Amino acid sequence: MRVTNYSKKSASYGVPRRQFLNYMAMVSAIPFSSGHLLGKVNTSPKFSAYPFSLGVASGDPEPDGVVIWTKLASDPLELGGNGIDPEPILVKWEVSEDEAFTKVVQQGSEVAGPQLGHSVHVELSGLDSHRWYFFRFHAGSEVSPVGRTRTAPAMNVMPEKMKFAFTSCQHLESGYFNGYPHMQKEDLDIVIHLGDYIYEYAGIDKRVRKHIGKEIESLDEYRQRYSQYRLDEDLQEAHRVFPWLVTWDDHEFDNNYANLISEEEGISPEAFLARRMNAYQAYYEYMPLRKRSFPQGPDMKLYRKCRYGRLANFFVLDTRQYRTDQPNGDRQKPMTGKVFDPSATMLGREQENWLMSGMLKSDATWNVLAQQVMMAALNRGDEKGERYSMDQWPGYEISRRRLLRFFHERKIANPVVLTGDIHLNWVNDLQLDFKDPKSPLVGTEWVGTSMSSAGDGGNFIPEYERAAKQNDFVKWYNSNRGYVSCELTKDHWKTYFRATPYVTRKGAPIETKAVFMIEEGRPGAQLVSKV
Ligand code: FE
Ligand code: CA
Numbered sequence: 116m117r118v119t120n121y122s123k124k125s126a127s128y129g130v131p132r133r134q135f136l137n138y139m140a141m142v143s144a145i146p147f148s149s150g151h152l153l154g155k156v157n158t159s160p161k162f163s164a165y166p167f168s169l170g171v172a173s174g175d176p177e178p179d180g181v182v183i184w185t186k187l188a189s190d191p192l193e194l195g196g197n198g199i200d201p202e203p204i205l206v207k208w209e210v211s212e213d214e215a216f217t218k219v220v221q222q223g224s225e226v227a228g229p230q231l232g233h234s235v236h237v238e239l240s241g242l243d244s245h246r247w248y249f250f251r252f253h254a255g256s257e258v259s260p261v262g263r264t265r266t267a268p269a270m271n272v273m274p275e276k277m278k279f280a281f282t283s284c285q286h287l288e289s290g291y292f293n294g295y296p297h298m299q300k301e302d303l304d305i306v307i308h309l310g311d312y313i314y315e316y317a318g319i320d321k322r323v324r325k326h327i328g329k330e331i332e333s334l335d336e337y338r339q340r341y342s343q344y345r346l347d348e349d350l351q352e353a354h355r356v357f358p359w360l361v362t363w364d365d366h367e368f369d370n371n372y373a374n375l376i377s378e379e380e381g382i383s384p385e386a387f388l389a390r391r392m393n394a395y396q397a398y399y400e401y402m403p404l405r406k407r408s409f410p411q412g413p414d415m416k417l418y419r420k421c422r423y424g425r426l427a428n429f430f431v432l433d434t435r436q437y438r439t440d441q442p443n444g445d446r447q448k449p450m451t452g453k454v455f456d457p458s459a460t461m462l463g464r465e466q467e468n469w470l471m472s473g474m475l476k477s478d479a480t481w482n483v484l485a486q487q488v489m490m491a492a493l494n495r496g497d498e499k500g501e502r503y504s505m506d507q508w509p510g511y512e513i514s515r516r517r518l519l520r521f522f523h524e525r526k527i528a529n530p531v532v533l534t535g536d537i538h539l540n541w542v543n544d545l546q547l548d549f550k551d552p553k554s555p556l557v558g559t560e561w562v563g564t565s566m567s568s569a570g571d572g573g574n575f576i577p578e579y580e581r582a583a584k585q586n587d588f589v590k591w592y593n594s595n596r597g598y599v600s601c602e603l604t605k606d607h608w609k610t611y612f613r614a615t616p617y618v619t620r621k622g623a624p625i626e627t628k629a630v631f632m633i634e635e636g637r638p639g640a641q642l643v644s645k646v
Contacts, residue, residue, distance in 0.1 A: 156226050158205040160255040163198055164189040167257065169345045171250070172354035173264035174361060174403030175421065176305065180239035181264050181358050183208060183250045184403035187233035191342035192327060195335045201229040207253040208237055214249050214261060227254075232338055234400040244269040245424075264358045265304055268424035273480075273605055277423050278302055280613075281485070282598035283309035283364065283535025284565030287344055288322040290618025292566050294598040295349035297613060297625040299356055301600055304423070306357045307431075309535030310364025310487050311568065313344050315394075323570075323619050332390050337397030345401060354403075360421055361402050362431050364487040364536055368394035371445045371506050373438045378445070388413040418466050420473055427603055428479040430470055432486035437463025441510050447495055447502040454505070454512045461488075461511040467518075474527050480605050480635060484532045490515065490560050491543035493589070495582045507536075522557040523547050529635060530558035531608065533599075538565040538572070539579065540599070540612050542590040542631050544639040552587055556638040561610050561631075563599040571617045572596045590640045593628050608633040609643065 160166075168191050172184040187206070190198025203226045212218040221241070227233040235252065242248060245268040252259040268274045280298050298306065318326035331340050345351055365371050368391055371378045377387050392413040399410050408417055415436070421429040438461050442453030453459065462470065474482055488507040492515070496502035503509040522530045522545075532545065541562035548554035564572070572594045583592045595614035602609045609632045615623035629645035 154202055156203045156205050157200075160200070160202075160204045162187075162189045162255065162257060165257060166199065166254055167252065167259040169342060169401075170351040170355055171252065171259050171262035172403040173250070173262055173358040175405050175419070176265060176267040176358045177240075177421075178244035178267050178269045180242050181248075181266055182403045182405050183210070183237045183239060183252075183262065183264065185235050185252045185259055186400065187227055187235075187254060188342060191346060192339055194328075194339050196229070197232065197338070197342065199229075199233050203228045204233060204254060206235050208235075209251055209253075210239060210242070211249045212246075214263075216249065216251070216261075220248070232397075232400045236404065236406065238405055242266050245272070245274065260355060262354075263356045267422065268426075270422060270424065272424040274424045274426050276602060276604045277304045277426055278600065278602045279305045279307060280598050280600045281307040281309060281533050281535075281563050282566045283487075283563055284311040284538055284568040285344070285350070286311070286314045286565070286568035287324050287347070288314075288316075288319060288326055289565075289570050290323050290567035290596065291621045291623075292347055292349045293615040293618050293621065293623040294566050294596065294613065294625070295353040296622075297615075298598055298600075299349075299353055303357050303600070305421075306353060306359045307429070307485050307533065308359060308361045309485060309533060309563065310362055311366040311535065311565070312361070312363065312398075313340050314366045314568075315340070315369060332393065334393040334396060337393050338400065341397055341401040359403060360429060360431055360485060361404070362417055362433060362485060362487070363398060363435065365435055367398050368435070371441070372435060373440045373445075374436065376440045418462075418469065422479065425479055426605060427481040427483055428473070428477045429483045429485050430473060432462065432470070432484055433466065434461050434487045437466055438511070441505045443505060445506040445510075446504075448505050448510075449496070449501050450492075450503050450509060450512060454503075454510055457513050459511050459513060461508060461514045467514075470518075471521055471525075474521075474530075475525060477528070479528065481529045481531055481603055481608060482527055484530070486532065486534060488536050489534050489541065489543075489562055490518075490532050491541070491545060491586070491588055492549045493541070493543075493582055493586055495578060497581065519545060519547055519557050523555060529608075529633065529638070531633065532558060532560040534560060534562040535565075537562065538569040538594075538596075540564045540591070540593040540595070540628070541583075542592070542610075542629075542640045544588040544590065546588055549586075549588060558638050559633050559640050561599060561601070561640075564593065564595060564597055564612075564614075566598065567596060567618045569596075571619055573614070573616060590631065590642065591629055591645065595626075595628060597625070597628075606635050608635075610640075 188197035545558035
């Protein structure tokens, strides 16, 4: 099913280095380094149409700053340039304490270059901790919409509470993003996106909406796809009013990929890496990320930490880029053979070390993993035998056990796992040994459903009914679309599962399907209420 397992260590990925570099030079006409922008900077550009059509965003908050983002695009769906002349353009920015910009506290300028699709990432510093700010951009005589963002609390402060929402999987053709207008009305400190922000597939007729073009591969195609998604007014507005913490899953690049290995057979690693470089660059261009995540060819370091005072530490993970290939294909299988390969890894050694040492040093009440695929070992099988998803943590069982044992033995305070990917809500207690009902609980997992992927939902799914019943650690599951809100204090974590009854029409109401909580110091989910 898969191509050979190529060496994953060397910088040239087991491909002769010269051959690899030649290939990269061939596929990428645009110099990729952040180096100096060639040509004279245009300080008074004229645009064919409003250049801030993709709106504004912010992300990766710290106590003294945040990243503010925009991208010039007069014709955002134009393949290759977004309707902006291929020249460096001066973009000015302002940060204010008030929405009317009468109390501007910082201003400056950046050059938006064609190499990075005229995207602008400004890393602000020197701001006050834990407060709201407003920001906007200017290019020529044009002014962007006003964004709103919030810095994190000071490192040593215990905030009274925080509230955040998380979501994932927003397939544009499957439906409207009906959760976002409701999310915007919540009093949130951050929004977390766990991946499948776009889908890479070709446009298909007779769906709710239609992707432009074929399956995306080139940098311009990835850019056009991100523009198409970001033009969704509900998504764009959610970026405008909250800082986001983003990570990707597979569809930002290619379905169920693992490191260098395509889902499809017969793709050479050179071609796959070149495509990955395009995918990662477009992701960086469109997301409010710090320069530490700047892509290096086909690599991009997305795993990082976001601290919210002493209340919470968010470890944002990347379970795609460094993982070994799924054992025996990525479908459902019994837990045998390569599932127990001790060298198989979900995070890669470096990221796993970073995570464990970060958790050991953490003095936060809640230690949160913001990541992609389900960690609980959900047996989806039937009379014929047990079956587990090989694309999720149980396909990497030694990795999974090592992490859960680490939570337990090193007494990590309140580990909570946030998961996306599977377009369903699940509430799972994480047990040290899931085969032993008396085994200690070591953490709690909230699985968010999709924003739109898989359509309306809310239906009865026999396979999952059975799975929910036969796995004791499952506390609840639900098949509606929507998002999840979490409210944290030093004593409790409360989780609200928000559902939109449909996505095939715009403008759905919101319903809270269930509320669960965790008590500090007591792993496992407790039901508060459900409908
Ligand atoms: Fe998805
Ligand atoms: Ca996925």
